[in-house]
Amino acid sequence: MLSLRFAIPTANTLTPPKIKPKPGLVVQTAWNQTDLFPSLPKRNDYKLQAATTDLSVAGDIPAEEVVELPAELSRELMPKHVAVIMDGNGRWARQRGLATSAGHEAGVKALRELVELCCQWGIQVLTVFAFSYENWIRPKVEVDFLMSLFERALKSEVESFSRGGIRISVIGDSTKLPTSLQKLINEVEETTKHNSRLQLIVAVSYSGKYDVVQACRSIAEKAKDGQIQLDDINESLIEQELETNCTEHPYPDLLIRTSGELRVSNFLLWQLAYTELFFAQELWPDFRKDEFVDALSSYQQRQRRYGGRH
Amino acid sequence: MEKEVMSSLKMAGNILCSASSFIRKCIFGVLRVGPIPNHIAFIMDGNRRYAKKQKLSHDGAAGGGGRYDAGFWALMVMLLYCQELGVKYITAYAFSIDNFKRKPEEVESLMTSMLEKFHLLDILVKLLAVRVHFAGNLELLSNELRASAMELTEATAAYSKSVLTICIAYTSRDEILHAVRESCEQKRIDLEFGNDDDDEIKLMKVEKNMYMAVAPDPDIIIRTGGENRLSNFLLWQSCWSHLHSMWVLWPEIGVWNLVFAILNFQRNKTYCLDMKKKEKEL
Numbered sequence: 001m002l003s004l005r006f007a008i009p010t011a012n013t014l015t016p017p018k019i020k021p022k023p024g025l026v027v028q029t030a031w032n033q034t035d036l037f038p039s040l041p042k043r044n045d046y047k048l049q050a051a052t053t054d055l056s057v058a059g060d061i062p063a064e065e066v067v068e069l070p071a072e073l074s075r076e077l078m079p080k081h082v083a084v085i086m087d088g089n090g091r092w093a094r095q096r097g098l099a100t101s102a103g104h105e106a107g108v109k110a111l112r113e114l115v116e117l118c119c120q121w122g123i124q125v126l127t128v129f130a131f132s133y134e135n136w137i138r139p140k141v142e143v144d145f146l147m148s149l150f151e152r153a154l155k156s157e158v159e160s161f162s163r164g165g166i167r168i169s170v171i172g173d174s175t176k177l178p179t180s181l182q183k184l185i186n187e188v189e190e191t192t193k194h195n196s197r198l199q200l201i202v203a204v205s206y207s208g209k210y211d212v213v214q215a216c217r218s219i220a221e222k223a224k225d226g227q228i229q230l231d232d233i234n235e236s237l238i239e240q241e242l243e244t245n246c247t248e249h250p251y252p253d254l255l256i257r258t259s260g261e262l263r264v265s266n267f268l269l270w271q272l273a274y275t276e277l278f279f280a281q282e283l284w285p286d287f288r289k290d291e292f293v294d295a296l297s298s299y300q301q302r303q304r305r306y307g308g309r310h
Numbered sequence: 311m312e313k314e315v316m317s318s319l320k321m322a323g324n325i326l327c328s329a330s331s332f333i334r335k336c337i338f339g340v341l342r343v344g345p346i347p348n349h350i351a352f353i354m355d356g357n358r359r360y361a362k363k364q365k366l367s368h369d370g371a372a373g374g375g376g377r378y379d380a381g382f383w384a385l386m387v388m389l390l391y392c393q394e395l396g397v398k399y400i401t402a403y404a405f406s407i408d409n410f411k412r413k414p415e416e417v418e419s420l421m422t423s424m425l426e427k428f429h430l431l432d433i434l435v436k437l438l439a440v441r442v443h444f445a446g447n448l449e450l451l452s453n454e455l456r457a458s459a460m461e462l463t464e465a466t467a468a469y470s471k472s473v474l475t476i477c478i479a480y481t482s483r484d485e486i487l488h489a490v491r492e493s494c495e496q497k498r499i500d501l502e503f504g505n506d507d508d509d510e511i512k513l514m515k516v517e518k519n520m521y522m523a524v525a526p527d528p529d530i531i532i533r534t535g536g537e538n539r540l541s542n543f544l545l546w547q548s549c550w551s552h553l554h555s556m557w558v559l560w561p562e563i564g565v566w567n568l569v570f571a572i573l574n575f576q577r578n579k580t581y582c583l584d585m586k587k588k589e590k591e592l
Contacts, residue, residue: 208549212486213513220494220511224501233491235483261578266549273483273542277553302537 067120070293077300079253081125082118083275085267086111088259088283095283101145106285108153117292118198119164125199125249129267133173133207150204151181158188165197171243172206199247206243208269215241244271251275254299256292258284276302334565338395341569344576347529349399350392351551353543355535356559357381363559378420380561382427386434391568393438393472399525401475403543407447407484421455424478428458432465441469445521446480447488475525482545489519522547530575532567534560552578 069075086107093103111128118126131146154168161168170185177185218241222228228237244250252268252275260281264272278295280287357378364380385402392400405424410417435442444459451459459478493511496519517523527547531540536557540548554571556563 209513209546212490212546213511213516216490216493216516217511219490220497223494223498230491230495230498233487233494235487238483238487238490262553262574263551263578264549264553269545269549270483270486272540273481273545275539277538277540279538279553304539 069121072293072297073121074300075122078122078296079299080123081127081247081249081252081254082123083127083129083252083255083268083272084114085129085255085257085265086284086287087257087261089285091259092283092285100142101149103285104146104149108149110285110287112157113288114292115161115166115198115200117289119166121296123198125201125247125252127201127203127244127252127268129203129206129265131172131204131206132266133205133210134266136176136205147178147181151178151184154181154184154188158191161200162192162195165195167192167195167199169199169201169246170204171201171211171246172204173210174205176205201244201247203267206267208264208266208271211243211268212238212270214243238270242270244268254278254295256280256287256295258282258287274304276304337565337569341395341572341576346396347572347575348397349401349526349528349530350397350571351401351403351528351531351544351548352385352388352560353403353531353533353535353541354381354385354560355533355537355541357561359535360559360561378423378427382430384561384563388563388568389438389440389472389474391565393440395572397472399473399475399528401445401477401522401525401528401544403477403480403541405446405478405480406542407450407479407481408542410450410479421452425455425458428455428462432462435462435466435469435474439469439471440466441473442466443473443475443524444478445475445485445524446478447484448479450479473525475522477521477543480521481542482540483542485521486516486546488521489516492519517546520546527551530554530571532556532571534558534563534567 089103089107090100091103092106093100096102115126130150135146136143158168168188170189174182174185215238219228219233219237223230223233239245239250242250251271251273255264255268255272255275256278257264258280260279262279264277268275276299278298280291280295282291357380360380389400405420409420412420431442434440442462444463448456448459493516496515497511522544527549528544528551530552531544531548531554533539533553533555536555538555540553544551552575554574556567556571558564558567
């Protein structure tokens with residue numbers, strides 16, 4: 001989609017307030033942009049690289065080890081569950097004059113790095129929005145490529161994730177996925193179900209609204225069968241029926257969306273009630289360790305009140 | 311001499327007001343060249359910090375709602391600007407179910423303040439021809455407040471120029487829960503009377519039972535006070551909304567803040583509309 005990029009101030013105050021950083025901390029809130037005239041980098045600034053289809057990477061996810069956190073971060077304030085909307089692969093590729101497929105492959109590499117960081121920094125659940133229910137209307141060529149990319153990535157990473165103690169869960173409407181991918185997902189989930197270092201939840205063919213609707217249908221069935229009464233339907237029951245019931249921490253503490261778009265795009269609607277939102281300007285393949293540190297640092301600065309007072 | 315000075319000051323004030331009104335009309339005219347949002351929702355955060363800044367009284371039992379007066383007038387000003395711009399639906403997050411967790415005396419004072427404001431609101435919305443709707447679990451409110459809310463809703467039901475939805479005793483999860491219960495109950499009744507030829511509950515049926523069914527999904531959700539979260543507000547309806555957070559405290563919100571929010575929305579509108587259409591196609 002072509003988004004219109006006007007040269008207009010995007011800061012929502014004429015002079016953004018000065019945030020006093022705590023000693024040793026770097027503070028950045030991407031939601032309040034301080035570049036007044038953001039511009040895209042020129043194409044010839046980038047070294048054009050041929051897309052590689054080889055997804056195998058050097059080395060496994062390191063086994064459990066004590067890893068020192070960056071100075072800006074505190075281990076006690078680390079979120080338990082981080083969710084990511086991995087936006088911007090297509091734009092990243094277009095900026096470099098590459099095919100969209102190259103952008104998606106670069107995105108997989110960025111995801112792998114994020115998974116490693118989450119393992120090292122004690123984050124327990126990482127949920128990523130890989131493919132939305134609305135993405136099915138993209139061109140068939142791109143959809144087919146994405147399905148084959150998921151398959152290849154799962155096949156190439158399952159052993160490494162197993163050794164690294166990572167449990168993989170997939171949420172979303174799997175009936176629309178190719179049969180081979182459905183079978184592979186079941187195998188991978190079974191193989192890694194006892195791992196406990198990090199749970200990686202991949203949302204594929206997922207819609208937050210349909211997640212709630214399927215929970216509603218499931219509850220209606222139980223009510224019809226007499227297993228529950230209407231008065232028994234409460235928030236806890238809905239939570240149990242949502243697809244995120246595969247984890248002990250279904251509610252993300254932090255949601256990161258890359259590429260500068262300011263919306264949640266039908267991702268985890270129920271679960272995001274009290275989630276801190278962080279909107280990063282970088283496109284997903286460029287979202288690396290430094291950017292993740294910025295997001296976590298911003299999260300750790302925030303005061304979460306849940307409707308009450310301090 | 312003093313009279314002349316006062317008269318000059320008054321004239322200068324009038325000129326400034328006229329000039330600022332003229333500038334505002336020009337800016338709004340420029341904004342209207344692009345797409346104007348149909349529905350703006352506000353998370354009105356920052357009242358307490360504003361009161362602290364202004365050293366306003368706490369919400370004591372003696373009718374102090376001082377810290378929320380400024381917030382109420384800020385909402386009225388936003389309502390006026392939105393009407394002038396052509397924004398038909400305005401939603402404001404006034405009181406969350408989670409806010410009942412605050413100290414009882416603070417909650418009681420808030421309720422008293424809200425009752426007073428409803429009387430004022432009654433006069434203002436009739437002047438502006440605004441339909442008022444209350445979204446939330448009104449059973450959690452006192453009888454007096456609930457009755458006053460119902461009265462205001464009925465008294466303004468015929469107005470159609472704008473719709474102001476006030477979310478009170480509201481959380482989005484409670485709203486979804488209510489919609490799920492209603493959908494299950496309707497399904498049970500349909501099955502009992504053989505009216506239902508479809509086994510599954512559809513998304514549209516769940517949406518119809520939402521408290522916010524009276525308005526379309528918001529195009530923009532504006533949160534003041536600098537926090538970047540939805541706080542259990544319009545989770546269902548916000549899936550394609552443009553989210554705009556601003557540092558300004560709610561009582562300090564002004565026309566420039568609204569203008570920037572709409573300009574940002576206009577940069578992204580085409581994409582949001584596309585995705586809403588595509589969601590319907592699926």
